[in-house]
Amino acid sequence: MKTIKVNLKDRTYSIYIGNSILSDTNLFERYLTSKQILIVTNEKVAPLYLSIIEKHVGELDYETYILPDGESFKSLEYFNNVISKLIEKKFSRTCILIALGGGVVGDLTGFAAACYQRGVKFIQIPTTLLAQVDSSVGGKTAVNHTSGKNMIGAFYQPSAVFSDTSVLSTLPEREFSAGLAEVIKYGIIKDGKFFDWLEENLSSLVMRDEKSLSYVIERSCINKAEVVAEDEKEIGYRAILNLGHTFGHAIETALSYKKWLHGEAVGCGMLMAADLSRRLGIFEQSDLDRIKSLLIKANLPVKIHKDVQFEKIYENMKIDKKSKEGILHLVLLKNIGEAFLTSEYSDELLKETIESFL
């Protein structure tokens, strides 16, 4: 088992990564310091892993809340359902929530923990690669508003994260690839050596080799933890984690969040950011090619989905929430391993980039 510390002063917590750690009794005993436990999961994950967790809480006053599966349930309505459950069971401020699932479960449960009686503890047990390498680090919790993704949320850190690599064996192939997009992102934005390693080892990773998986989750979490420790609330530097996300969100919105997974949109979006950087003359063609071939190896798209038109992408980018008082800032690249946030790019070149990906 590997342990990564996310250094955030009095909000510091540990991420535990390992094979079958969901069976580690000591680990659960150390963190389940309350008698009142609510496990939040969804209908897809529950049949697979709920019983393993229930073994650890059998003696306690535990409850479960099972969400339907899907992004559309990451809403204020289902958030309120979780809160209602806590109140109904008379859970006090010392209760602990366990988020067992992917990003939707983690984001919603984390936000419920942030708000219930102004904050209770929660433990994250991410069951997708994307959640293990991304949403488990940094404390971004949220639900969607009918008019915008993640519009209602909080920065709220978990007490601990348990990332069991063995649960990834049941993950569908497309979801696995979507997780790889964020893994590749860490290489591109700040860890060139990790990018090199990925180029060498992607084939074993795609075969879900246990050792490779464990290494990749560790490196990803360390990279993200470093960024978050420097800028917890995204005042500046943390924005580099959004590489590919402004392009990606624009594609997702144009597709009404159907057809493509978030990671697929981000994968394509990162390549678009690299392409724009190249057009601006600050990034090499050869590095652009390296990114493209790594994405292809990871089974990620390198062209915009065919159902999306130019105007939609362009318009959606303009109303992205990362625009500061109307000016759209983008994360662009200088090298593989070096990203930066800027509003200095030509609108013409941005249009060229979008067109070349249609």
Added chain:
Amino acid sequence: MKTIKVNLKDRTYSIYIGNSILSDTNLFERYLTSKQILIVTNEKVAPLYLSIIEKHVGELDYETYILPDGESFKSLEYFNNVISKLIEKKFSRTCILIALGGGVVGDLTGFAAACYQRGVKFIQIPTTLLAQVDSSVGGKTAVNHTSGKNMIGAFYQPSAVFSDTSVLSTLPEREFSAGLAEVIKYGIIKDGKFFDWLEENLSSLVMRDEKSLSYVIERSCINKAEVVAEDEKEIGYRAILNLGHTFGHAIETALSYKKWLHGEAVGCGMLMAADLSRRLGIFEQSDLDRIKSLLIKANLPVKIHKDVQFEKIYENMKIDKKSKEGILHLVLLKNIGEAFLTSEYSDELLKETIESFL
């Protein structure tokens, strides 16, 4: 104008207290550092003070959201309405919310600011005595759940608080007295000298003498700020601010939050806490008498409302959210100026106290 600093590390902010400071252009200019401003107020306050605030934001991209008046609108539904307004107007993470009103407006607006895009700035302009001396210090924001008060919220500090004493002139008498209950509380829990001062000066205060008001708001905010600085998230010490609140909430719940104002219930509740302390032999009868006569001078009730039965109070106390895993902790008194949190009291004496107030 007086300035009080609430020391909370990177969340430190100032409270400005003075006559007619709502007309102070410099003050507003210093804090309105965004072009996107949303003023949240209610239908009772808007006709009185909205236009004064609008003068300061006239040049900016400002919007207003006017709540209906009443505690029942401090709900997730109206919280969502505020968020919808922000999204509809395409307000970014750099926008600023202004809460213009009493506790309901402040709590709901603060919570919306805490959650919109995971946190934007807000300025509090409390228009009741209760909000000026209590909810403007300490960052407790929340909305009510259908099954419990303040069950959904966050600790989230404002950028600044503007407390204009002149707005108190329009406050109805009962609401003014309700605010005095919290003022008297600070004297009882930690500032015996302030309690002495209140005994001397309550008559001029009730006449809403400008100088007395300003002094009382200042001393109250300083006292509360000291407690909050020591224990922002109510892990321990901050609980003393709940003197009278467990009794008070039990009465309010029994009355379905009708007939009595919160401050009235707290006033009676403080006397009950003092009475229980006296029965336990840790508090003097003469000090109990002093509290009682000060409450009477402030036009606050010293008996439980006649519509409430013993069983209701007793049962409601047992399910109070301040109970820790089933054990009800109460704030009790050693002296005027010295309170502490304890679970060591006899249930028999608690019952005697309740009965003696019926």
